[in-house]
Amino acid sequence: xxxxxxxxxxxxxxxxxxxxxxxxxxxxxxxxxxxxxxxxxxxxxxxxxxxxxxxxxxxxxxxxxxxxxxxxxxxxxxxxxxxxxxxxxxxxxxxxxxxxxxxxxxxxxxxxxxxxxxxxxxxxxxxxxxxxxxxxxxxxxxxxxxxxxxxxxxxxxxxxxxxxxxxxxxxxxxxxxxxxxxxxxxxxxxxxxxxxxxxxxxxxxxxxxxxxxxxxxxxxxxxxxxxxxxxxxxxxxxxxxxxxxxxxxxxxxxxxxxxxxxxxxxxxxxxxxxxxxxxxxxxxxxxxxxxxxxxxxxxxxxxxxxxxxxxxxxxxxxxxxxxxxxxxxxxxxxxxxx
Numbered sequence: 001x002x003x004x005x006x007x008x009x010x011x012x013x014x015x016x017x018x019x020x021x022x023x024x025x026x027x028x029x030x031x032x033x034x035x036x037x038x039x040x041x042x043x044x045x046x047x048x049x050x051x052x053x054x055x056x057x058x059x060x061x062x063x064x065x066x067x068x069x070x071x072x073x074x075x076x077x078x079x080x081x082x083x084x085x086x087x088x089x090x091x092x093x094x095x096x097x098x099x100x101x102x103x104x105x106x107x108x109x110x111x112x113x114x115x116x117x118x119x120x121x122x123x124x125x126x127x128x129x130x131x132x133x134x135x136x137x138x139x140x141x142x143x144x145x146x147x148x149x150x151x152x153x154x155x156x157x158x159x160x161x162x163x164x165x166x167x168x169x170x171x172x173x174x175x176x177x178x179x180x181x182x183x184x185x186x187x188x189x190x191x192x193x194x195x196x197x198x199x200x201x202x203x204x205x206x207x208x209x210x211x212x213x214x215x216x217x218x219x220x221x222x223x224x225x226x227x228x229x230x231x232x233x234x235x236x237x238x239x240x241x242x243x244x245x246x247x248x249x250x251x252x253x254x255x256x257x258x259x260x261x262x263x264x265x266x267x268x269x270x271x272x273x274x275x276x277x278x279x280x281x282x283x284x285x286x287x288x289x290x291x292x293x294x295x296x297x298x299x300x301x302x303x304x305x306x307x308x309x310x311x312x313x314x315x316x317x318x319x320x321x322x323x324x325x326x327x328x329x330x331x332x333x334x335x336x337x338x
Contacts, residue, residue: 047074055080057303059095059210060087071320075248075304081220083306084323087211093132096210102134103213104192106183107200108176109141110165117200117329119148126153128204128325136191140179159187177274177288181267189260196257198326202310206325214303216262218296219255222312222328238282239273240290242297251296253289255310255326258302269295 047055047065055063055074065073067085074080096103105125109118122137129135137158139147142165152158163179180197188195194213257263270291277283284290311324 047072057082057087057092057211058214059092060089061091063087068320071306075300077300079300079302079304081304081306082211082309083320084308089207089209089211092209092211096130096133096213099193101193101210101213102136102191103130103210104136104138104188104195105129106138106140106180106188106195106197108163108179109139109147109200110163111142113200114141114143114146117202119150120203121198121200122148122150122158124204126150126156128206129208130210131207133210136188138183138188140183177267177270177291181264181271184260184264184267189264192260194257194259195263196255197263199254201329201331202254202326203329204325205327206323208309208325212257212303212305212309214258214301216258216266216296216299216301217256217303217305218249218251218301219305219310220307221250221252222307222310222315224250237280238284238290239276240284240294242294247293247297248300249304251289251293251301252310253286253292254328255305256292266292266295266299 055065055078057063057080063073063080063086065080065086068083071083072081073083073086080086107118107121109121118139118141122139125137131153133155135156137156139158139160140163141147141160142163144160144162147158147160150158161179161183163175176197183189184195196212196217256266258266270288273291273294274284274288286293308321308324310326310328311321312328314328314330
């Protein structure tokens with residue numbers, strides 16, 4: 001009898017632990033601020049010394065991961081994670097100039113996001129994004145005439161591409177991959193060698209130079225970057241779903257990029273996954289970001305940008321975030337989303 005009683009007790013404890021774990025996971029997924037702040041405090045870990053010695057960057061040559069012993073500077077597949085101090089920005093600048101590159105920057109400014117964010121995004125980009133390089137901005141909007149006039153430096157151009165106004169804000173996000181795929185197959189693909197795709201509701205705070213360029217580039221999500229595999233879930237039947245144990249990091253759709261050819265492949269696969277979901281009456285929980293993460297699980301990025309390159313001030317000061325490059329704007333969804 002005593003043994004049976006102990007088994008029943010352990011069974012109850014086990015069930016309560018399972019319920020607690022699912023409860024915490026649910027709070028994490030649905031954005032309870034306290035839980036998100038706790039997640040951001042989880043340390044990242046560091047690279048093995050043997051792997052650090054081999055880290056190279058296609059623009060800065062041999063990297064210096066020992067300059068940042070406090071953070072993870074490499075991935076398990078040997079790609080560098082770029083932090084302030086691990087690269088020489090002057091070398092990256094010269095390498096890009098020698099290659100005679102044109103760098104594209106795409107941004108979608110639809111609905112109220114145009115008036116609220118676009119001017120500051122472009123003005124700060126002129127101060128910090130690829131300074132000294134040839135740049136072509138592509139602004140996608142349903143109201144080309146409302147795009148603000150921003151003084152551009154020599155060798156920098158701005159093109160405005162009209163897109164349809166979608167009924168829901170989710171559809172704006174979900175159509176982005178298809179629109180980018182078409183643009184990369186047209187004028188944008190002919191003009192630029194590398195392209196960075198960014199959200200408009202953020203602004204540049206520090207130098208964002210050629211050190212970020214690679215064949216494919218992913219951005220660690222500021223809120224979910226410090227603990228590998230602690231990933232926001234998507235619906236199990238979605239084409240974007242990952243099985244338990246899959247996923248390296250959680251990547252932010254606010255910044256991604258690469259060569260024109262690589263981005264054509266990325267946008268094609270993401271758009272295809274979204275189309276499959278629509279045909280089944282599904283929608284990934286985090287929209288195009290879910291599909292982006294599925295792509296980077298299957299096709300590892302050649303370079304990963306640390307949270308310094310796209311940081312949320314809401315998290316507060318962190319010792320490892322020495323020089324933020326992009327800052328999120330405060331989220332005003334009730335005001336901006338219909």
